Amino acid sequence: MAIRVQLDRILLERRMSLTELADRVGVTLANLSILKTGKARAVRFTTLDALCRELDCQPGDLLVWEPGPQGSADDGED
C-alpha cells in the first residue's frame, strides 16, 4: 500500500515496545502488528488519536505516503 505507518521508527525513538504501546492505547497486539506491517486497510480516528497521545506525536509523523501501485491493498481479496 502507498501509505506506510512508521510505527517501528517512532517506537525506537521512544524506546517503547509494541506490547507496551498496545497496553497503553487499548488495541490488541495483533491489531497493532497489522498496522505495523502495513496490512491495515484503514485507521480509525480514535486509534490515531490514542496513538498520537501515547507516542506524543502528530498523525503526520506516523503516516508516510510512498509512490506505489494504486489499490494494491486489494491484493489477496477473493
Add this chain to the structure above:
Amino acid sequence: MRLPTLKPIGIRAPRTMGPGSVSSLLKIALDVAYVLLMLITGILLLAFVAAIFVPMTDALADQAVTVGEGSDARQFALTRTLILFGLGATAAYFAGFLLILRQLRLIFRTLIQGDPFMPDNVRRLRQIGLTLAVVTGGVWVAQGLVAARLAPGVMERQGFGELLTPIFSVLVVFVLAEVFREGARLRHESELTI
C-alpha cells in the same frame, strides 16, 4: 402525512442467527430432508443399475404405460429404455436437489455460527444457482423429449414461458451470491480497520 405509530405488543421476534435460533431450526429440517433425499437417490441409483444388468424381457412382455386421460389416453409398451430413462432422469433430479441441500446445510451452519459473510458462502450460493439452472433446464428438456418422442399429440410441448420462473429463481440466487461477496468484502475490510 404522518403515519400512525404502532405500540409494541410485547412479542419478541425470534432470533434469526446463532445457536437455538430460527436458522438452527431450519438446519434441522434441512438435515432431515437431506438424509431422506440421500436415501431416495440411493434407491433410485440402485434401481437404475439393476435395470441395466437384470434381464426383464419376460417381466416387461405384457406391461404398458398409459399417457393422457380419457379418450386421449394412449398406451405404450414398457421397454427397458423407457425404464432406464425414467429412473435415470428421476435419480439425476433428486441428486441435483441433494447437491443444493448439501450447500444450503453448509450455509446454514455458518448462520448458526453467526458468521454468514464468508467467501465460502459466495461459492456455495453460486453452486446452488448453477445446480438449480442445470436441474430445471434438465427437467424442461426431459419433459420436451417425452412430449415429442414418447407421447406426441398427447402431451403438450414445453414452452419457453415455463422457463421464466426457474430463470428468475436462478438469477435471484446469483444476485444473493453477489450480496454475500460484498458482505464478505466489507467484513474483511472491517477486520483490517484498526
